[in-house]
Amino acid sequence: MRPRCLPVFVVVRQRLESTERDLKAMRGLNTGRYWFMEYYNTFPFLSSDVPKVAFAVSLGGNGLQKTTTGNKDLVYKTILTNIGQAYNSETGVFTAPIRGVYYIRFTANAPTDFTMSAVLYKNDAAVQLITHEQPSGEGSDTASNGAALLLEEGDRLSLKLWHNTQIWDNSNHHSTFSGFLHFSLMKQ
Numbered sequence: 358m359r360p361r362c363l364p365v366f367v368v369v370r371q372r373l374e375s376t377e378r379d380l381k382a383m384r385g386l387n388t389g390r391y392w393f394m395e396y397y398n399t400f401p402f403l404s405s406d407v408p409k410v411a412f413a414v415s416l417g418g419n420g421l422q423k424t425t426t427g428n429k430d431l432v433y434k435t436i437l438t439n440i441g442q443a444y445n446s447e448t449g450v451f452t453a454p455i456r457g458v459y460y461i462r463f464t465a466n467a468p469t470d471f472t473m474s475a476v477l478y479k480n481d482a483a484v485q486l487i488t489h490e491q492p493s494g495e496g497s498d499t500a501s502n503g504a505a506l507l508l509e510e511g512d513r514l515s516l517k518l519w520h521n522t523q524i525w526d527n528s529n530h531h532s533t534f535s536g537f538l539h540f541s542l543m544k545q
Contacts (some may be wrong), residue, residue: 410441413535416526423523431516450515453508457541462503466531467523469493474522
């Protein structure tokens, strides 16, 4: 009579032999100090071909920006970081170079004597906003917002000042717009 554990033993032995073959193959890649990179780069989602994307900009020394006649595009001229060159300081637009999830954050500062706003737009559609609607005397207010957004290659992000609101900045970078590629995704 045959023992019942024999089929389990055969399966375990086959898996062990397969693992040993894989390990020997990986050791064969050891052609230099960074042999693991050859293995690592076989996965497209981990590939070093994925661009590095990060930006941080501020309105800078422009002082107070205010509008009473419609929305106004906010152009952040002071570049703190622009890795991958996806932010355009002439237009104020960030353009996603690849499909992926990006973390985007923006802050706004303004005197408390007038309504403050900053609105994030994706391809000309409002996505998120920050606003302080009640004037509250002397001083200033600061607010921020952010999100992880799925962006397709070529999607554009920008910020606008809403009608009848204001935003303020100086060389201390109170009003900012920033983001980075968290991870890339394959095209669908």
